[in-house]
């Protein structure tokens with residue numbers, strides 16, 4: 001911890017230190033009891049006095065910190081993130097459709113902060129990789145030797161004219177992406193709509209998305225709720241996609257469209273949400289034939305997404321190609337090491353790679369990033385590669401889901417080869433509702 | 449495959465931590481009952497009610513588990529679902545049978561003599 005103070009100012013008060021010690025004592029039995037395959041591979045630890053800075057304490061940041069604690073002997077590890085709450089985001093769709101209570105998706109970051117890791121409760125405002133320096137939103141200057149960039153992504157509601165996130169939950173507006181409060185309010189708006197029925201418009205932007213299955217799940221679940229309430233007959237669900245598909249993996253796209261056809265969910269392609277008039281309940285879409293105004297009773301808004309400003313405005317962002325507009329982090333998609341700054345690695349939603357904005361991606365990518373970083377610290381080349389593993393249990397109704405897993409090339413890569421990915425099952429539903437949160441927590445703790 | 453087994457163990461561990469408020473007392477009781485069932489296995493006359501408790505629980509689990517998870521039998525459209533439901537029901541039946549056996553071992557003989565089927 002002392003070494004960290006050389007780089008930054010003290011951040012823990014006496015109370016914080018005492019609490020850390022207690023946590024350390026409490027964690028001792030668990031730490032000695034958990035001998036995992038990944039521990040076995042993680043050892044022997046690399047001896048180093050390097051300062052590793054991790055930007056972001058979401059799933060990516062915390063799991064990287066936990067693993068690096070074990071992999072690096074003597075390193076100073078600092079996490080930078082002003083957010084105190086930890087959200088289990090994969091549970092948002094369940095909260096937004098009235099299946100889960102919100103408490104299941106809200107935890108405290110402090111409960112998962114690895115022992116011995118310094119946590120600075122501030123956000124990165126600027127990253128200067130030439131000077132190996134991060135400046136926080138409160139002006140603190142933090143120097144690093146190695147950097148793990150893991151600040152997730154930014155929801156760009158501002159790009160939709162007239163959209164006001166304060167309206168989520170009323171006037172027929174829902175948006176599952178707007179944090180845990182957004183999920184609760186989406187269920188409020190959806191419940192009110194379901195009781196009466198009417199015209200629902202679901203949207204999909206053209207940018208990269210975190211969990212690209214979530215907008216589809218919302219359409220499936222809305223249809224199921226209408227059916228359950230007996231208002232399906234007087235309702236109409238239309239899915240407006242900005243793209244020429246609804247999902248980037250062709251086989252999954254096809255399977256979803258066939259199901260929607262059978263369920264009566266209609267689809268418009270190349271319909272991007274441009275503007276919304278909340279009081280008049282009217283949405284404007286850009287289409288190949290010009291602008292189209294549509295009235296609605298329920299509008300599910302999925303905002304365009306991009307990298308957070310600190311990355312987008314830094315030299316770390318892609319400067320050309322498909323990922324430049326979103327300012328995504330320029331990493332090599334296999335080693336997840338920055339393509340121009342060798343001491344920088346990227347993990348999680350911020351990465352400018354072909355696929356992989358899911359928690360499941362972090363599960364598979366974190367060991368690659370942390371072991372490659374440890375190799376670089378030890379003066380070697382990164383040896384591990386990532387295949388782009390992305391997974392999304394696609395809930396098709398309350399009680400059934402499809403367990404979809406794929407790689408960078410869009411090849412379906414089921415973990416359990418006997419299980420047909422495009423077959424809906426109760427098994428996948430149980431995974432989604434009962435088993436994935438504990439799996440997520442195990443990843444968060446750097447154990448799985 | 450090693451990784452999947454490890455992940456599965458982690459899921460069980462985290463589930464237990466999440467529900468420790470009832471997992472610890474229930475687990476302790478189960479262990480005591482298991483130990484008592486091992487030390488004093490049910491005699492021939494007591495096996496029938498133990499077996500019956502297990503079978504009834506397994507059937508109840510089979511019928512109730514989908515509903516308890518917000519699903520219905522109509523959602524079990526894949527052979528994997530039926531296999532899973534069967535396996536879970538058998539596991540619950542076995543756990544109840546073991547508990548019943550342990551309980552039998554703890555209950556004094558004169559109490560059990562009053563139950564006709566255990567004579």
Ligand SMILES: Cc1cc2nc3c(=O)[nH]c(=O)nc-3n(C[C@H](O)[C@H](O)[C@H](O)COP(=O)(O)OP(=O)(O)OC[C@H]3O[C@@H](n4cnc5c(N)ncnc54)[C@H](O)[C@@H]3O)c2cc1C
Nearest residue numbers: 056058059060083089090124151152211348349358359360
């Ligand atoms: C509705 C929804 C449904 C989903 N469903 C699934 C699913 O079914 N399966 C699945 O695998 N995944 C799912 N996901 C995706 C999954 O939750 C994310 O991919 C995962 O959380 C990404 O982790 P991350 O650490 O990269 O980002 P996050 O978890 O978002 O964390 C980013 C952290 O960085 C911090 N941060 C931001 N900017 C800065 C800054 N400038 N400086 C410092 N810190 C900063 C934030 O405060 C935050 O704590 C879903 C997501 C959503 C929203």
